[in-house]
Amino acid sequence: MLRHVPQLINLFATLILLLSFAMISQRRIGSLINLFMMQGAALVAASWLLAYATQQPDLYWSGALTLLLKVVFIPWMLQRLIRKLNVRWDVETLINIPTTMLVGIALVIFAFGLALPVSRLSHSMAGGSLGIALACVLLAFMMMITRSKAVPQVIGFLSMENGLIFAATTATNGMPMIVEFGIALDVLVGVLILGVFMFQIREKFDSLDIHHLESLRED
Amino acid sequence: MNALFFVLGIPLLGSLVLALFGHRSFARDVNVLFSLLSFLAACVLTVQVINNGPAWYWSRQFYIDPLNVFLVTLTAFVSLSTAIFSRPYMLIEQDHGKMTPPRMRLYHSMYQLFGFTMLLGFTTNNLGLLWVAMEAATLTTVLLVSVYRTAASLEAAWKYFILCGVGIAQALFGTILLYMAAERVLGPENATLLWTNLNDIKAQLDPTIVTLAFVFLLIGYGTKVGLVPLHSWLPDAHAEGPTPVSAVLSGLLLNVAMYAVLRCKVLTDGALGTAMAGHIMMGFGLLSVTVAAFFLSRQKDVKRMFAYSSIEHMGLITFAFGMGTPVANFAGLLHMTVHSLVKSAIFFTVGHATQKAGTQMMSEIRGLIKVNPTVGWGLMIGVMAILGMPPFGVFASEFLILTTAMREQPWAAPFLFLALVVAFASILVRVLPMVFGDTELKPLAHPPALIPVFAHLLLALVLGLYIPPYLNGWYVQASKMLGS
Numbered sequence: 040m041l042r043h044v045p046q047l048i049n050l051f052a053t054l055i056l057l058l059s060f061a062m063i064s065q066r067r068i069g070s071l072i073n074l075f076m077m078q079g080a081a082l083v084a085a086s087w088l089l090a091y092a093t094q095q096p097d098l099y100w101s102g103a104l105t106l107l108l109k110v111v112f113i114p115w116m117l118q119r120l121i122r123k124l125n126v127r128w129d130v131e132t133l134i135n136i137p138t139t140m141l142v143g144i145a146l147v148i149f150a151f152g153l154a155l156p157v158s159r160l161s162h163s164m165a166g167g168s169l170g171i172a173l174a175c176v177l178l179a180f181m182m183m184i185t186r187s188k189a190v191p192q193v194i195g196f197l198s199m200e201n202g203l204i205f206a207a208t209t210a211t212n213g214m215p216m217i218v219e220f221g222i223a224l225d226v227l228v229g230v231l232i233l234g235v236f237m238f239q240i241r242e243k244f245d246s247l248d249i250h251h252l253e254s255l256r257e258d
Numbered sequence: 259m260n261a262l263f264f265v266l267g268i269p270l271l272g273s274l275v276l277a278l279f280g281h282r283s284f285a286r287d288v289n290v291l292f293s294l295l296s297f298l299a300a301c302v303l304t305v306q307v308i309n310n311g312p313a314w315y316w317s318r319q320f321y322i323d324p325l326n327v328f329l330v331t332l333t334a335f336v337s338l339s340t341a342i343f344s345r346p347y348m349l350i351e352q353d354h355g356k357m358t359p360p361r362m363r364l365y366h367s368m369y370q371l372f373g374f375t376m377l378l379g380f381t382t383n384n385l386g387l388l389w390v391a392m393e394a395a396t397l398t399t400v401l402l403v404s405v406y407r408t409a410a411s412l413e414a415a416w417k418y419f420i421l422c423g424v425g426i427a428q429a430l431f432g433t434i435l436l437y438m439a440a441e442r443v444l445g446p447e448n449a450t451l452l453w454t455n456l457n458d459i460k461a462q463l464d465p466t467i468v469t470l471a472f473v474f475l476l477i478g479y480g481t482k483v484g485l486v487p488l489h490s491w492l493p494d495a496h497a498e499g500p501t502p503v504s505a506v507l508s509g510l511l512l513n514v515a516m517y518a519v520l521r522c523k524v525l526t527d528g529a530l531g532t533a534m535a536g537h538i539m540m541g542f543g544l545l546s547v548t549v550a551a552f553f554l555s556r557q558k559d560v561k562r563m564f565a566y567s568s569i570e571h572m573g574l575i576t577f578a579f580g581m582g583t584p585v586a587n588f589a590g591l592l593h594m595t596v597h598s599l600v601k602s603a604i605f606f607t608v609g610h611a612t613q614k615a616g617t618q619m620m621s622e623i624r625g626l627i628k629v630n631p632t633v634g635w636g637l638m639i640g641v642m643a644i645l646g647m648p649p650f651g652v653f654a655s656e657f658l659i660l661t662t663a664m665r666e667q668p669w670a671a672p673f674l675f676l677a678l679v680v681a682f683a684s685i686l687v688r689v690l691p692m693v694f695g696d697t698e699l700k701p702l703a704h705p706p707a708l709i710p711v712f713a714h715l716l717l718a719l720v721l722g723l724y725i726p727p728y729l730n731g732w733y734v735q736a737s738k739m740l741g742s
Contacts, residue, residue: 153470157438157467157470160464160467161438176431180424189416192420196420196424199424199427203427203430203434206431207434207437210434210435211437211441211449212441214386214437214451217384217386218384218386221389222386222390222393224394225393225397228397229397229419229423232397232419236404236412236415236416236419239404239407239412240412243407243408243409252417
């Protein structure tokens with residue numbers, strides 16, 4: 040079993056990257072949340088495998104934290120939110136999915152190039168995955184730029200957090216526990232605040248389209 | 259029980275107490291009381307550090323040295339004077355119907371919590387906790403900026419959250435890379451994010467990793483400093499939130515982010531042995547100074563204008579620390595201090611001026627000196643101070659930065675001069691009619707609290723004329739530490 044762990048971790052790493060691409064091209068908000076949930080699950084699997092292989096109890100905890108937050112609580116909250124806001128079946132008009140995909144591939148190549156000299160130096164079993172983690176961060180970044188609705192922007196933000204946690208897990212076998220808890224707390228509070236905001240934005244603008252938020256501009 | 263416990267504990271307790279009673283009429287006094295207590299605790303901590311030297315607390319998770327203790331005191335002081343200012347200011351806002359009791363509760367509780375996160379960021383020795391504190395500071399200020407619940411304030415808060423969230427995510431990636439570099443030197447069992455431990459082994463940290471880490475850290479924390487081109491959240495957040503929040507955002511939060519950049523720069527310089535970090539910072543700094551100076555001249559909203567002025571000054575500070583000579587570091591620290599004092603004083607007077615005129619448009623604010631001479635003179639003197647007129651402290655620090663630039667980086671000096679002149683002209687042209695023009699407005703219902711304004715300006719004046727020896731020693735120690 041132990042022999043196969045690095046390969047398995049790489050498998051999950053590719054799965055995380057694949058899900059990032061799926062999220063970029065997904066237009067339905069409900070399905071987007073499901074994809075986000077799957078990405079969280081893949082992240083948990085990767086960290087538990089690494090915990091098993093390196094015998095680090097901290098990584099089990101960190102994985103459990105991700106499971107609770109990113110796979111159970113936040114998706115549940117987002118689903119409830121879109122039901123209440125009645126945007127569940129909203130379809131976004133995305134500009135040109137093939138172009139977005141091509142830009143995404145370019146970003147992945149860029150991320151691998153950037154991470155290669157560093158990941159070669161990593162002691163960790165899955166150090167090679169640093170490039171994938173960085174690619175996920177950049178893809179989530181792109182998703183936040185290209186999306187015009189509030190919920191997908193938030194999911195982009197959370198997916199970026201997934202990429203970062205994956206980077207921390209694979210490059211260094213997890214951050215100190217106190218830091219992990221702090222990050223989790225910040226993410227949780229952040230999502231709660233954004234959820235409240237969405238209701239208020241909807242109330243003021245009658246829509247969750249961020250394009251309405253353009254009155255504050257330099258002229 | 260040490261002083262640090264109280265420095266951190268008092269604002270945290272304050273936010274809990276005010277979360278329960280923040281809507282009552284005595285809450286405004288309680289807010290001042292908690293700020294006063296944490297300021298006193300910060301003073302005690304300062305005296306301890308001056309007498310006994312740097313100290314660690316609680317299994318090395320917290321570290322106080324000459325660099326951060328002075329920022330802790332400054333933060334506690336400006337928080338206190340802003341709390342005093344906000345007492346009558348928020349009462350008037352409540353009369354105008356902009357604040358309701360639940361919003362007052364949120365405001366007071368978040369004000370104290372924001373103070374706590376900043377103090378946590380300054381005092382922690384753990385770079386991971388520093389990141390957590392920065393993110394928490396973002397979250398509390400997002401709530402403060404959106405407290406009026408107007409369309410514009412929601413928009414500003416949303417932008418602020420998304421942009422700073424993305425920015426600060428880059429800083430987390432940088433922190434992870436630093437941890438990875440530490441793990442290579444210390445091994446997986448002893449790997450650490452404690453700054454003092456990293457500082458001890460900084461020469462052995464791998465240059466490739468640290469270079470990449472610093473770029474991410476600078477982009478991340480630089481977003482919060484308001485460096486161009488990552489600045490676009492800053493004018494919106496300053497203009498749409500309540501004025502006490504603009505004052506602490508400009509005067510304090512930007513300093514926390516700057517401090518985070520400095521801590522990372524010390525490690526990077528040690529690991530690389532080159533001036534790479536300094537060069538990047540000089541580039542960002544110069545860009546921010548010049549771009550902000552030209553944007554200044556196009557503003558119509560008074561709070562936006564002073565927000566751009568903050569970007570300009572933070573750019574100048576970044577440039578100074580980028581040069582990295584002892585004199586430049588000294589000037590950078592001095593400029594951080596006087597900018598905090600003067601800029602928050604300006605926001606205090608601007609707050610009352612806008613309340614009186616009922617608008618933030620500069621073309622409709624006139625004749626402050628007739629309606630309320632203290633507000634008028636406060637604004638005039640504050641603007642003179644921020645524009646770098648002698649004998650205020652800003653003059654001293656800008657003079658030092660410019661002369662060092664002429665000696666060390668002669669190519670940059672003309673840009674800095676040009677930017678300062680443009681900023682000078684554009685601000686003065688707008689402020690003069692606001693202060694001296696004609697008006698028929700009536701005075702405010704509640705007398706504004708202007709003691710903080712003049713206390714800040716007096717301190718800035720004193721710092722321009724004479725820096726007391728112990729304070730001077732303190733700056734010199736801190737700038738030596740930065741010079742590695």
